[in-house]
Amino acid sequence: MGGTQGMSTVAIIALASAFVTHATAHTPTASMEPALFTTLALALGDGAIAAADGHAVDAAHAVHSTSGYADVGPLHFVKAVANTDFAWLKWMLLAPLVSVILCGAMAMFKVKGRLPALFTVATFGLSTAMAIALYFQFGPTLFATHAPLTVPFMDWLSLTWGPAPFQSFTANLGFYIDGISMLWMLFVTVLATLIALYASEYMESDLKAGYARFFFAVSLFVTSMLILVMSDNLVGLYLGWEGVGLCSYMLIGYYATQPGAVAANKKAFVMNRIGDLGLALAIFLIWTNYGTVQHGMGFLPGLKAFTAAVFGGIGNLAGAVVGGILLGLIEAIASGYIGDLTGGVLGSHYADIFAFVVLIIVLTLRPSGLLGERVADRA
Secondary structure (H helix, E strand, C coil), X not given: XXXXXXXXXXXXXXXXXXXXXXXXXXXXXCCCHHHHHHHHHHHHCCCCEEEECCEEEEHHHCCCHHHCEEEECCEEEECCEECCCCHHHHHHHHXXXXXXXXXXXXXXXXXXXXXXXXXXXXXXXXXXXXXXHHHHHHHHHHHHHCCCEEEEEECCXXXXXXXXXXXXXXXXXXXXXXXXXXXXXXXXXXXXXXXXXXXXXXXHHHCCHHHHHHHHHHHHHHHHHHHHHHECEHHHHHHHHHHHHHHHHHHHCCCCCCHHHHHHHHHHHHHHHHHHHHHHHHHHHHHHHHCCCECCCCHHHHHHHHHHHHHHCCCCHHHHHHHHHHHHHHHHHHHCHHHHHCCCCCCHHHHHHHHHHHHHHHHHHCCCCCCCCCCCCCC
């Protein structure tokens, strides 16, 4: 029964996120019904034929030739242009990694004092400055052309065992830059810097060896999160997600003498392993069917699905539905009504910003999401 409910949750979130994607493409003066029915038809089966604004859409070969898409079997992938002008982006990722190494060394040698917090805040601030610079340097061009970029970083995984198709596997480490990934870079780095600043004072009562261990885990968490949101392929995304799960385990169980923390620690570990297995299987199936692990196809709807789940409350089926619907409404209003009220200054290009601002406010006031349940501490 649990598996059925999990599949239902995934299906409903996927439909909700697809509705979000289509809804933001229409202004309030356009009919929203054709886009919604197209979304449902595309989700219900390969080869479904739908009509959106009078144009037939073949669901098995939905090729948007004017939007920079390329065919890969029955799917379409966003054409991302390789660009080396943003090679400095690697330091956005390497800066918190330096903090990981330094804080880890200080934890090993049982260094006491505020030095770990100083290194963490400094490196996070550097990453934040780079994220802001990227937004102002590349943001206007991206919003005008809607053409994402890939920035190669390093070659680290390339296997070949024959000349035939599907007899090679490549997953190099690189960065994928589009509107949503830029917003996530800003979100992660700015929020991480604020959290590190707050934690440097909040953890002041624990200026012992555990202080360095805490900031080691925080730095590793941010490094993993940046890998997750910046990687240009699914293998890198998976490694980043694994790192986030490991750091969640470390941070939740930081106070190992509290029974509530230990119980929540174990629950998070087990639940993450279930999700990780499904994600690994999905990546394997994508590669065996399409011969690629690039995530241009389906990345945005998947990210919106995750956002909807966090918005409504992870683990809550009703919360996932409510989160998806509210996210769609927020982006539709931002795309149309707010754009009209501001004369197009704050229009569809800022829909994601409005959505994430609301998400930040909700998570600040209610960290468990709208319908999520808070785990009480057990004495």
